[in-house]
Amino acid sequence: MVEITLNGTPRSVESSTSISTLVEELAMPERRLAVELNGIVVRKADWPETILKADDRIEIVHFVGGG
Amino acid sequence: MEDTFVLAGTTFSSRLIIGTGKYRSNDEMKAAHTASGAEMVTVAVNRVPLDRSSESFLDHLDPKMRILPNTAGCYDADHAIRTARLAREALETDWLKLEVIGDPVTLFPDNEQTLEAAKVLVKEGFIVLPYFTDDLIMAKKLLDAGCAAVMPLAAPIGSGMGVQNPANLRIMREQLPDATIIVDAGVGVPSDAAIAMELGADAILMNTAIAESPDPAAMARAMKLGVEAGRLAYRAGRMPKRLYASASSPIQGAIRP
16 A cells, blocks of 8 residues: 545545556545645546655645636 | 727736635635626635545636636745645646735735745736736736736725725826736625726726625625726726816706895
């Protein structure tokens, strides 16, 4: 297992988990998501090849109501 | 005469931009959006919930609406820049309402951090629409940095107090005749919107005044009319203010006692 921080919360994922796999596991209905890995945006095309490492900080965002 | 609103090369027929926050239900929001005639709505970037409770908020928006993501909740330039990049990646839009807050009580903008973020984001190809304090010098700096418009506040966000400093807005209009000025935040009622437009604002962005009305759709329509009335009045030109009366009916020829 690999310990990461996802949206500010500690989380364990299987080793060799990619961003794509993580997003699938979260089963979110919204397709319009963006992912940041250690402060840098990861393009959607790069999600399958981006494997999570120990201590990675992941942010996954979507959109909510706002002004 | 046709009076379209061109912003960053895109033509809008409505001069009202509205938010998507604080509505009691998505149905109320949709009804208000339709009634407002707005063609662009703001949305906020937020962490997805990890408890599988998320839903697709964007699916509740009219697909014809242009979506303008904001950087609400950011307190420094770096945070706003990161949020902007995430918004662009997810929505495939370069348009951005840049908002860097300086203080949680007033939600007044941090103009210095806003300018810093604007410089970076303009270089990255964003169409930056910055929320800032209604200050002419700051407006000039933001425009020099390449912002597509400037968005001065009328009053604190969500306060509904209306245009607190009409002189600043009027000076900004007169000194920056070619700039696009969008009054963002503080409008409470349609007369506030009309005043801002009469003073020469090109458009108005609002959220709370519509969302917190007991009847958001009716208020949205009222705001649409307020914006249109103010715009028509600005284009028509107001009469001069006088300290004393000026009779409207002829004095010559009136019967005498």
